[in-house]
Amino acid sequence: MSELLNSTEINIINSNGFEGILNEKLKSEALTILETIQFPTTRTEAWKYTRLGKISNKKFNVQKGDISNISKFQISKEATTLVFVNGFLDSSLCSSEIPNGIEFKSITNSTIEFGKNLKLENEIFHSLNTAYATDGVYIHIKANAILDKPLQIIHLLTGEHCIANLRNVIICEKNAQAEVIQGFFTENAEESFTNVVTEIIVEENSHLILNKIQYEDESCYQVSTEQVDQHKNSTFTINTITLNGALVRNNLNIEVNGENCTTNLNGAYLLKGNQHVDNHTLVDHKVAHCESHELYKGVVNDKATAVFNGKVFVRKDAQKINAFQSNANVLLSDDSTVNSKPELEIYADDVKCSHGSTTGQLDEEAVFYLRARGLSEKSARKLMISAFINDVIEKIQNEEVKLFVIQLLQERFDWEK
């Protein structure tokens, strides 16, 4: 194995003898790609506004970690929970009872087929993940199963220059309904890296909600891809809340392959310091009679940068599509930056699509008005920022998750109640 590793051009991973867990054929395909691939530069369209120097110049170790208490990372107390530390399942921290009608376990114990829709060619992070994934979650919700409690996966990163390559699979069978919560946190981590790929299949008439909270250390990196395959009459909703991390790149690739589907993508990011957060979304409407709704909102302070690139594809025969997309940003400082690029590519003629992108500042008139009523400047700004971001937070239907997000906001931005 280590021989293979040494032959790669991209040599940022020191595997420490841990082998990737995907099948040999996929692994060798990925390793072959890694032999010749380069890190994308800002000349690559998909990485135009995101420099990868922070990652490409480092060497990361695959290394197990030890975390004893996860209570502060428990987004939902009632959820059935699996915990991964540095990319390895830590069974001592997991829920012991798994509800009926589902499989919810480490992916190393499953025999499913990976990577059907995931592109490896020219995709360095997908390839790294495919070659080196150490673990991940396998969720299989059986036909007609309606889960009354959410499933929760807590990913923890600890240590210096560590890497977690996680590979998750979520299959929601016909008529099933489920909510999955994913939280990404760190404890005593420095300049460590999470590279996660989640393959999702939302089968006929099933409903899947994914709530994703990213709160890794301000020195850590994350690249995250959700590859989604939606079948007819299904609903897929993902809420991505990004509140910390030095460099975070989210790729949402949604293929809408069946008619009468609904796709909801919501995202909120509140950034400060030198953070860089990049949300790339792609909704590919391949067939007719579907709708997609996308709302991303961000607040950017200090020297932080936010990137939004939302692409909606409507294929030639995909008539009667309603696709709405909106990205709104507030810049709080002179040195903060937003690069927002909505893209619509429409090849059908009977569709209703719209997109909008705004970037502005807090309304200083409103701040003055609130202060003139006795509120401190800090409270006034906090109130306006939370009002702005609230449109997205309100999309989270799970009250526990919503409250957790609000608590994180208070902690991160020093907002007292």
Next chain:
Amino acid sequence: MQSVIFQFYFKMITIKNLHASIDGKEILKGLNLEVKAGEVHAIMGPNGAGKSTLASILAGREEYEVTDGTVDFDGKDLLELATEDRAREGLFLAFQYPVEIPGVSNINFLRAALNEIRDYKGEEQISAKDFMTMVREKSAIVELDAKLASRSVNEGFSGGEKKRNEIFQMAMLNPKLAILDETDSGLDIDALRIVANGVNKLKTKENATIVITHYQRLLDYIVPDFVHVLYDGQIVKTGTKELALELEERGYDWIKEEFSK
């Protein structure tokens, strides 16, 4: 008992020789005004005279530069205080153009403001129950629909509703000195009566009101003790409510002729 009498004559605000400019243009050019507790003063004057500028400077709007003069507010140097501290000391400005703030709930922000004011004064926080009772009472004073009171601040409110909301907030905050900037503009006669009645109900011997207006009409309802004419950045004339009637009749041209250099 003596302290009560003293308070009755207490100077609420004393403005001396106030000069202020914006973008290098001088707007207030040596303005003097004194208002005592228990009094109602009206400030009238043509468009562009500097009425809103005066109100904004008193409330602490930072775009204006005060180049000379002093403002004493109940024993404090007003110009030294931050906007929020002026409010906490008991100054209230009803805006000529109330701001719409989408997503910020009117009563939530008022509760936060009220509690920060109480905190400033070293008083206890208001309980949720007492607060709601207060909202009910005070919104009734200006006949503001309770539903409006709890919506986003001024969002989608009609002109009249915005002005009523200003007086509702004034009632909630119970200021020592209220400055009403053209609170009558855009109101039909019924709304005007409601708003004026609200202001009158809030009047006590311990507080004072400065009413900025264009029209004498409002002063039929809120009867002033003094009427001042602000022209070209100064108070050029002071009288009683009869002065307002005269201005209504003769317009401002005679003032302009008399005082323009």
